[in-house]
Amino acid sequence: MMYRRLAAIVCLAGCNTAHAAPAQNMQAGSAIMRRVFDTLQLPDAPNRYVSGSGLPGPDYWQNRADYAIHARINPVTHVLTGEEVLTYTNNSPDSLDELWLQLDQNIYRARSRASFANPERHAHTTDGAVIELVTLIHDGHETPLEPHINDTRMQLALPGSPLPHGHKVQIRIRWHHTIPGTWGGRTAVSSVRDGDIFEVAQWYPRMSVYDAHRGWDTLPYLGQEFYLDYGDFDYTVTVPWNFTVVGSGALLNPAEVLTPTERARLALAARSDTTVKIRTAQDVTDPASHAARSGEKTWHFRMENTRDISFAASPAFIWDAAGMNLPPIKPAPGMAPVPRLAMSVYPREGQGAQAWDRSTQYVKHAIEYFSSQWYAYPWPNAVNVGGHGAGMEYPGIVFDGWQDRDAMLFWITTHELGHDWFPMIVGSNERRHAFMDEGFNTFIDAYASQHFNNGEYAPKKDPEFAPQTGRPADDIIPLLTDPQAPPLMLTSELVSEKYRHSVSYFKSAYGLMLLREQILGPDRFDAAFRRYIKVWAYRHPAPSDFFRFMNSEAGEDLGWFWRGWYFENWWPDYALTDLSPINNDPHQGMQVGVRSKGQLMLPVVLRLDYTDGTHVDQVIPTESWHLTDHITVTFPGGPTVLRATLDPDHALPEPDRTDNTRTMP
CATH class of the missing domain: 2.60.40 (Immunoglobulin-like)
Structure with a gap:
């Protein structure tokens, strides 16, 4: 026309x-x-830590947590035993006389707070995290500390003088816990034909965040997401000889745990744009395909500048990989160059031309697309695990379902890997502000669906949200007009399950689409959003920081939009x-x-x-x-x-x- x-x-x-x-x-x-x-008064006022422009202020700070962890899995009892040395750096202006850690496994204890808050998720129980030893390491000596445990939090009082600004403290912790069955959700054991699949997450005592907003952020873990500081992780996982382990970061000892054939295939995959089998379906049932025939193997991984790590282990894994077209990572002194690989592991049941045979293709696309469109992926590998189907993300590794296939496998793979940007790179407090995590990620993965293979799986649809017309402007209307629907700015754990997905995921994502396509236009929005990711990478922005940043960077006073879409449930008419x-x-x-x-x-x-x-x-x-x-x-x-x-x-x-x-x- x-x-x-x-x-x-x-x-x-x-x-x-x-x-x-x-x-x-x-x-x-x-x-x-x-x-x-009228002028919108945002919750957090600008100060020396965060500026009126939404940028980190001249005195912005955050603390740091580095970990050295050794873990062992008993495949018969499903017990994980672990020991970690935590090095905590106090960059805050305050002196700290105590430390707070998160013990997420205590969510599975009988009578946990989560069992009352979300009883439908807690039909089964474990003993949670059993703390065997806590010591303070100083000048080669160790002083026992008495942990004070309350639900999923552990408080450690520091002896002597408080930890001042700029100083570090080292803590040794020894613990064990039983890995839950499939009912564990974010961490689980599930059975397939060739053995058990262990998906291990939120598994070690993790430092709580101490920040300028509220000091120690010690919300009890009720099953929502997490909020963590950044650091370097060096960790080992000891498992039976016939297990394959994939984890966050780079594998440091391939010569000790992989056969020459597997190492040659990995080298080939690093140079290949198409998927290369590292362990085939035939290898899964062939004992000779392993580097050892008895005993145990210890897999050694390292990941730098990350807020968390996770891993998966199983004797049932098919393993494939392809190279990612990303700039190389500069190796540490004395270390070999680190290949950048998109990888998938899954049981034989997951095979299929429209099933997990395509997973690595999806992984490769997601990481390369998000890197070119928004911010370069910083870590060596990206792994998709076909397990019991939690649909859960951790830095560099995601847990999906081996039964997933067709568009659903593409959508969930892309979505979970998108979390590497929100909140793994841009470290917002997803415990309190789920829309900055799930919604921002849903926004970027919707465009990834349009981009992949000329829109093979576009538009993105989500079975957890109805109706599903593929037209967001129509799909959002029942939510906007629902008088019971909560606003986006309501703290995450006050949003009921009925509204969690439609509000935190869909409404948040669609709000950014409106901002991009109807208010600012793609050019202005994309430039501002890219810079937002860049300046807040590995930091902790609050909603007020995002709102102020987009106002300043895009050159618009968007207070009317933040008020109507985020603080209220208003609509145009x-x-x-x-x-x-x-x-x-x-x-x-x-x-x-x-x-x-x-x-x-x-x-x-x-x-x-x-x-x-x-x-x-x-x-x-x-x-x-x-x-x-x-x-x-x-x-x-x-x-x-x-x-x-x-x-x-x-x-x-x-x-x-x-x-x-x-x-x-």
């Missing part, structure tokens, strides 16, 4: 045009608009009130009356269709509504007008469209 661009004039209802709104209506509209457009010739003479032009009945003033397209098949569009900007709820838009004379339509492409989430079109008599 031919598209004609013409100039249109947007007037407030008080302009000297025909059919202006009465003064009393304008006053009523002005009162409503003051609420919509526009109506046509008039379509008539100026002074009853079409040659002088047309005037179109537009009213706003909603409180989310998204820019809206007003289209005039002409009888000759052409049309003209005018975007009505948000600022049109600062003082009134009724405006008049004038168009110059032209061909005979057929109709006027608001939002003709259904780009906005508008519940009532019955008054969006007027036809000339």
Whole structure:
């Protein structure tokens, strides 16, 4: 269809045009608009730690936690025993007389707080994390510390003087816990034909975050996500001889745990854009395919500048890989170059041309696409594990279901790997602000679906959210109009399961789509969002930091949008009130009356269709509504007008469209 661009004039209802709104209506509209457009007071005020521009301030700080961990799995009892040396650096301006750690495995204890908060998740129990030893290491000597454990938190009082700014402390912790069955969710053991699959996550005592917002952040773990500081991890996993282990970071001792054939295949995969089998289905049942025939093997991994690590181990794994087209990682002194590999492990049951045979292709695409579009992936490998199907993410490794296939396998792989950007690189507090984790990630993975293989799996749909039209503007309306739906800014653990997915995932993601496609435009949004990721990489932004950063970087005061979409559940609702010739003479032009009945003033397209098949569009900007709820838009004379339509492409989430079109008599 031919598209004609013409100039249109947007007037407030008080302009000297025909059919202006009465003064009393304008006053009523002005009162409503003051609420919509008044200055938004964000929760966290700027200070020396975070600036008014949304950038880290000149005195921004965060603490650091480095770990050396040794773990062993007993495949018969499912017990993991571990010992770690934690090196904690206090970069805060405060002196610390205590440390707080997270013991997430205590969520599985009988009578845990989570068993009351989410009883449906806790039909089974374990003894949780059994702490065997805690000592303070100083000058080669170790002093026992008495841990004080409350639910999923462990408090350690530091003897002597407090830990001052800029100083480090080393703590040795020895513990064990039983790895839950499939009911464990984020960490689990599941059985397949060739043995058990151990997916091990949230498995070691982890430092709580001490930050400038609230000091020690010690929310009990109730089953939601996590909030951690960054550091380097050096860890080993000891398992039976016939197990294959994949984990966060780089494998440091391949010569000790892999056969020459496996190492040669890995080297080939590092140079290949297509998937190379490292361990085949035949290898799974062949004892000779292992580097040892008895006893145990210890797998040694290292991952730098990460907030967490996880691993998976099983005798049942098929293992394949392909090279990722990313810049090489500079090796540490004395270390060999580290290949950058997309990898998948899964049982024989997961094979299939539209199943896990394609997983590594999906991994490779996700990491390369997100790297080119937003921020370069920083770690050596990315691993997709086909296990019992938790759909859960950790730095460099994700746990999905071996039963997944077709579009679902692509979508869940891409989504979980997208978490490497949110919150693994941009370390927001997902315990409190799930929308900065799940929603930001859902936003980027929706575009990845459009990009992959000419849109093979686009648009992204999610079985956890209904309806599923593939049109976000339509799908979001039941949520926006639900009076019980919570706002995005409600703390994560107060959002019920009924709304968790539709709010924290979908509404958050769609809000960024509106910002990108309807408010700022892709060029301005993409540049600002990329810089947001860059400046907050490996740091801890709060929602206020994001809002301020996008305002400043994009050059817009978006307070009206943050208020309506994040702090409230507002929506746009526009109506046509008039379509008539100026002074009853079409040659002088047309005037179109537009009213706003909603409180989310998204820019809206007003289209005039002409009888000759052409049309003209005018975007009505948000600022049109600062003082009134009724405006008049004038168009110059032209061909005979057929109709006027608001939002003709259904780009906005508008519940009532019955008054969006007027036809000339």
